[in-house]
Amino acid sequence: MxxxxxxxxxxxxxxxxxxxxxxxxxxxxxxxxxxxxxxxxxxxxxxxxxxxxxxxxxxxxxxxxxxxxxxxTQGLLAEAPADWSEDGRMYHIFENEPLASQAGLVENSRQTYAAETPQLKIRTVGDTGYGRIFLERKKNADGLIEVSTYVAPHYARTDTFKPIDFTKLVAPPQITWEAGVLKIGDPVKQRFEFKVYSDSFPVWQFKGENQSHYGVGGSMTFGEKGILVRIPPGVEVMDGDSGEFTWVSNQ
Structure with missing residues (x-):
């Protein structure tokens, strides 16, 4: 209820x-x-x-x-573009382009930590859903480690209604910092439920057309999710259990 x-x-x-x-x-x-x-x-x-x-x-x-x-959720939902299913590139994160300026990417969290140790360890706990971890070496030695999470477009569509962009509703992973270890955990569990409503629904009942309208299928597209860790000069990244890191340029 x-x-x-x-x-x-x-x-x-x-x-x-x-x-x-x-x-x-x-x-x-x-x-x-x-x-x-x-x-x-x-x-x-x-x-x-x-x-x-x-x-x-x-x-x-x-x-x-x-x-x-x-x-x-006002302001977090939007209408997806008309060509949402044509360009598959929009659902990926590219390592040769700055994440902050890539079209369609949404930054859904940002955290800053003080680089207390000369070494940085990154650990993942559970299935975070954020596949790749991008590392970027900052130019200025400000002593801060910046962690941002990005989400590529997430769209949902039915056959009779306009597609929905719910990218901004995607939850970030749980990130904690302790003694030089950056821990990335599971995001908060989410359940998206999209209901179809129409002013002509009562008419469908009497015409026997409700099955033809509500029996149709929809589709959902989930874009890539990634984590960007910006590291100041002088901080060494140690090999962790989080898989392969991808270094990106800060240009």
Missing amino acids: SNVLFATIIIWFCIIAFIYLLAKFVWPRLRRVYRWQTNLLIAGAYLALLIVSIPLALFLNQGEFFQSRNAQ
Whole structure:
């Protein structure tokens, strides 16, 4: 059950309980003393409800607990380009081009650590999903190790609706730094669920066309994911268990 649905049920339950108590205990007494004081009391109660509803409405609009999933992902979803399935190059990370300027790549995390030791060890724990680790030697000796993670385009499409670009929703791996060891762990587990809605859905039910529309398949394309570690001069990278490193130019 979603947070929005749960909150809606709670609010309706409170309203029904309030109406029941009003009809059960308050109204019988008001009927015996129904005078101008009664009208004043009802008007005051109504005004109080209006005043209380103002901060409640603001809370429902701003609080993350009550926001829909679409509201939380606002600005993170986009429409994929029309030629998304034609150019396979866009789903790869190229080592001969700066990652920061490659078209389509999204930097989904950046962290900086102080180079406390003259040696750097890189360890991976579990299946990070970020296949390659790119190493770049910085020109300036600022004593900082910079770690950035990049994601190539991730698209989802159905046969009847426009493709979706959900690249910015892809989670980065968990990266920690301790005593000269850079540890790269599994990212937070994610589940993407894309639902198809249409204004003509009720018409499909009566026409018997719902199977033809909802039985069609879709497709998803997952681009490459990589990690860039920028190392200051004088820091030696030790062989780790993270597989083959790829050195890239800082030009």
